[in-house]
Amino acid sequence: MPALDKKDLEILKLLQQNARMTIKEISEKVHLSTTPVHERIKRMEESGVIKQYVTLLNASKVGKGLMVICYVSLRQHSKNAGEKFIKGILEMTEVLECLTISGEFDFMLKVAVADMDEYYNFHVNKLSNIENVGNVQSVFVMGVVKMTQQLV
Amino acid sequence: MPALDKKDLEILKLLQQNARMTIKEISEKVHLSTTPVHERIKRMEESGVIKQYVTLLNASKVGKGLMVICYVSLRQHSKNAGEKFIKGILEMTEVLECLTISGEFDFMLKVAVADMDEYYNFHVNKLSNIENVGNVQSVFVMGVVKMTQQLV
DNA sequence: AATGAAACTAGTAGCCT
DNA sequence: AGGCTACTAGTTTCATT
Numbered sequence: 208m209p210a211l212d213k214k215d216l217e218i219l220k221l222l223q224q225n226a227r228m229t230i231k232e233i234s235e236k237v238h239l240s241t242t243p244v245h246e247r248i249k250r251m252e253e254s255g256v257i258k259q260y261v262t263l264l265n266a267s268k269v270g271k272g273l274m275v276i277c278y279v280s281l282r283q284h285s286k287n288a289g290e291k292f293i294k295g296i297l298e299m300t301e302v303l304e305c306l307t308i309s310g311e312f313d314f315m316l317k318v319a320v321a322d323m324d325e326y327y328n329f330h331v332n333k334l335s336n337i338e339n340v341g342n343v344q345s346v347f348v349m350g351v352v353k354m355t356q357q358l359v
Numbered sequence: 360m361p362a363l364d365k366k367d368l369e370i371l372k373l374l375q376q377n378a379r380m381t382i383k384e385i386s387e388k389v390h391l392s393t394t395p396v397h398e399r400i401k402r403m404e405e406s407g408v409i410k411q412y413v414t415l416l417n418a419s420k421v422g423k424g425l426m427v428i429c430y431v432s433l434r435q436h437s438k439n440a441g442e443k444f445i446k447g448i449l450e451m452t453e454v455l456e457c458l459t460i461s462g463e464f465d466f467m468l469k470v471a472v473a474d475m476d477e478y479y480n481f482h483v484n485k486l487s488n489i490e491n492v493g494n495v496q497s498v499f500v501m502g503v504v505k506m507t508q509q510l511v
Numbered sequence: 512a513a514t515g516a517a518a519c520t521a522g523t524a525g526c527c528t
Numbered sequence: 529a530g531g532c533t534a535c536t537a538g539t540t541t542c543a544t545t
Binding site for chain 1: 467
């Protein structure tokens with residue numbers, strides 16, 4: 208995979224802001240014809256630079272008004288215990304993000320639910336039900352100051 | 360804004376997974392013609408249910424190999440101090456996310472940088488340089504188990 | 512590695528049911 | 529509110545430079 212040049216980065220910048228921008232519009236903005244823009248995008252998709260095109264929704268308008276950051280430590284740190292936890296997490300649609308982190312806890316989750324009742328149910332009946340889940344700590348998101356994925 | 364029906368949710372599910380899916384392809388998958396699909400999408404864009412179409416990149420392939428979660432508390436909690444902090448954060452391209460949270464700290468940031476040198480520079484020369492920034496604690500992301508925005 | 516044109520495919524709007 | 533049709537616009541490939 209060759210390095211990204213200036214035009215590639217310009218194209219990525221535009222696509223990050225609007226994944227549905229047409230190739231024609233991109234080509235006008237970066238001062239190329241449609242052919243090279245089309246080829247560059249295809250190349251970046253194939254090389255994995257472009258991971259996915261996604262649509263962001265307004266969380267509260269689709270009934271996900273509460274966001275919670277949730278720290279989890281496992282009781283055991285065997286390979287098996289970790290794998291079971293990960294398998295459980297991947298199946299839970301409430302969990303948007305799961306990161307392995309340094310420090311006191313093993314995992315950090317970002318959880319999106321409708322309200323506190325639903326979060327309580329998630330905590331008690333789903334998360335704590337996974338084998339080996341030890342300490343769990345919840346931090347509630349009160350406001351979103353910034354939320355972007357714009358890497359370049 | 361009328362509530363979302365089953366077809367709307369089906370369309371949103373598809374667009375969340377692939378924002379560049381054509382209206383024609385969506386219409387085939389949800390068993391409608393292009394006209395109502397086009398109208399439903401337009402309506403959901405206008406009502407704000409659909410916030411944005413974005414492209415996700417492979418962070419390490421665009422030179423952002425290190426992700427850090429960073430907790431910040433302010434020394435003062437006046438309206439002015441908070442606004443200055445937010446203004447600074449919005450300008451820093453390294454900061455992908457900034458949430459106001461419950462608990463010991465005021466803000467949680469998600470920061471994407473190339474490497475530890477760049478993070479050190481961000482911490483010392485950018486973040487700590489904002490007036491009123493008090494305690495800062497960094498948690499390093501060692502792995503990504505799950506990372507999605509799929510709300511419905 | 513880009514251009515321009517040609518062939519194909521999709522988006523959009525009006526009209527009908 | 530959804531389908532059909534016709535028109536407009538975008539995508540994709542190819543010959544050419």
